[in-house]
Amino acid sequence: MNTPENEARDGTRCGLVALIGRPNVGKTTLMNRLVGEKLAATTRRPHTTRNRILGIVTEGDDQIVLMDTPGIDQERTKLVNQVLNRTASQALADADLICFLTEAGRFGEGDERIEAAIRSSGRPALLVINKVDRQKNKEDLLPFIEERMAAFPYAGVVPIGARRGTNVPGLIEEIRNHLPEGPFLYDPDQLSDRPERFRAEEMIREAMLEQLGEEVPYSVAVRVENWEDAPRTAHIDAVILVERDSQKGIVIGKSGRRLKQIGQASRHQLESLLERKVMLNLTVRVEADWSRSPRALRELGIEEPR
Template identity: 40%
Template sequence: MNFQSGFIAVVGRPNVGKSTLVNELIGQKLSITSHRPQTTRHRINAIDTQQNYQMVFVDTPGIHIGNNKAINSYMNKAASSSFADVDMIIWLVEIFKWTKEDARVLEHVSKVDIPVIICVNKIDKSGSVDKILPYLEMLGEKFQANEVFPLSAFDRSHTKQLRSLILKYLPEQDPIYDDDYITDRSQKFVVSEFIREKLMRNLSNELPYDITVEIEKFELDGKMYRIAARIFVDKASQKRIVIGHKGEMLKKIGQDSRITIEGFLEAKVFLELWVKVRQGWSDDKRALASLGYD
């Protein structure tokens, strides 16, 4: 039987639904999501292996403009580097929206000579076909994609159709990873991301992006994982917000994190969280490297 495999970059502006789509395509939660832009900071490979194919989806940070901290530079480099190293691209745009950041993605996509599928997301909110056609025509004038695919990332029939479309362009070659791999990242990395997701979801607009997570202990004790993580913030005032009144916010973040981590590790988890101020970490290349942004 002929086997197909390859790297598929999922690209687009921030907060367009890339991580949600990747999770749907591999059939489990791996990439973190929130309603806030720039939730995804790292490039992560999410691997779907079946009998006749292996699709390696490269989830990328959103390409964004402005906010010139070292961390923003890191995120844009992580996103733009993915265009050169893949076999095909899924470019996610949102119906009826076209921003300066979409135009920046277009600049990158226009430079590559590989198959590109434009997925038009949130089609479920678009109304009649008559309203959609002008937007699709506008996209066609800007870029001649191999395929344009209307999509609701939460509709599983859509993601099934999208997989079939990907197979039209995926190269015939041996698997890239062993068939039991679901990501190229370590369990520790994924766990730290899950904790950061819960921070972003629970803190909403109270706290900007001056927050990251480092795993200090990750041990399997019998059938239970014992995990300790340190949450870094930029200011003492932010530390108070993360901890909350009588520690209630940190407790809630810990409870939400533990449930998601247990689902991922398929085991009981004892989780400890601390909060520490590390001033200026998000604009310090050395600090970023020590925290895994390298």
Template identity: 50%
Template sequence: MGKSTLLNALVGEKIAATTRKPQTTRHRILGIVTRGADQLILVDTPGIDTRSEKLLGRVLNQAAQAVFADTDAVLFVVEADRWESGDAQILEMLKQAGVKKLVLAINKVDRLERKEALLPFIERLQGLHAFSDIVPISGLRGVNLEPLVDVLQGFLPEGVHLFPEDELTDRSQRFRVTEVIREELLERLGQEVPYATAVEVESWKDTPTVTHIDAVIWVERDSQKAIVVGKGGRMIKSVGTAARHTLEQMLERKVMLRLWVKVREGWQADVDSIRRMGIDT
């Protein structure tokens, strides 16, 4: 649906992993948008997977739902001209949670083959729920983002800024490094293997000219390790090279990135392992 792409676009910097695969987000990530006297605290939740039977999936679903009660408004992002059973289930979940201020963002309007299909789609969704507002957007192309921010600002309570004006997120640079590496894994691997991976930064050392980063990619089985490493180490090399280029742009300095792949059997079914990966439980 592109909610992490939207978060990055609103903040103006890459702070969350974005891929073409669903359920990319695993962490609750704050994005901070300061516009004069107003400060929006945007919470990117893990994608809700209504089909997941694994402990990790249930943990991520709970983390997403826990946010509902602590927000002034909920932004529900769906894809233009595409309403699926999962979207209907999430809408029902939001209703049951008692969410009163629910804004619908219809994303990827730039990809509509027939622009005239947008209005009937909006009318269809208006019949499903009395949304506080509906805003067609494109997070990737930056279409209609200012009107969306204007709508969200209308829900802000009076109060002081919670963060300095130049702060964009509550997440550390180490976390953002793991997101960059995980994004490259998701983009390059098949359907199942990338979801069995997790990334942990083991060491970080800044020198006057280079930042040295060592990170571990965790998998659940030896067979998955072989896929991530690739024949002759080609896959892990391509992941490392692409991630390093992104990190050098992000950190604005030269980066030496070293990656290892290790096996931790059944980590997605173990609470302690999930916590070690920095995922809230």
């Protein structure tokens, strides 16, 4: 947040930068890479991101406030998906600069709809072509760039590989070139607007999605209900919410084996995040149709932007 000290600085630049794209294009992986820490869950599953998360990168007199957003998708039958789409769309209106993530050589209907939304927003945008390190023939990239630049007046094009960090410094430099002048919005040492509790929930949810595969796609959520810090240990009680009894059985697994595996994977990540021993207690609870409940979405932090 603004402070008198930040307001008094001369020559600083600061801007809100929205990471926009269809599901599973690498937005959260990129944000984690840019910030240098794991702020949010990343999996191979679409719709892993459910919240608008801020990641803060401060270099010299420049501060980049990244807005990681849920993937914009056509699936709108559930309330939770409608909320996710509105959250991503609102980021377009708030941004000083948009980073539109696509995949090298891939530009379908979903990308075209997002490009149209960017055009309507009137905001400047960078075309960030992710996963270029997976492209066998790099010569195919140039015609793709030429086609996209002919379709929309992007302020710049930056090919990257977010998972490995390929050309990420180049993207940071390009973003810095487009920041507006203004005071820092956050303390230079701050990395995110989200507390440790939220990041803990994200680590548990990531471990759970990786363990469950396709069995219980997105009818699960995580809520930390109690957190007690001791000098060298964090005691965390968290609940995994499912919508049906059959899903509860899948999450727990035979003789509790799967829940134990989720707990072990979560604890490993949490201890790395918190830099201390973690005692994690996981329970599974049925909350029927939570993904269709405005109250449940508010309690889980998956809510419509104000």
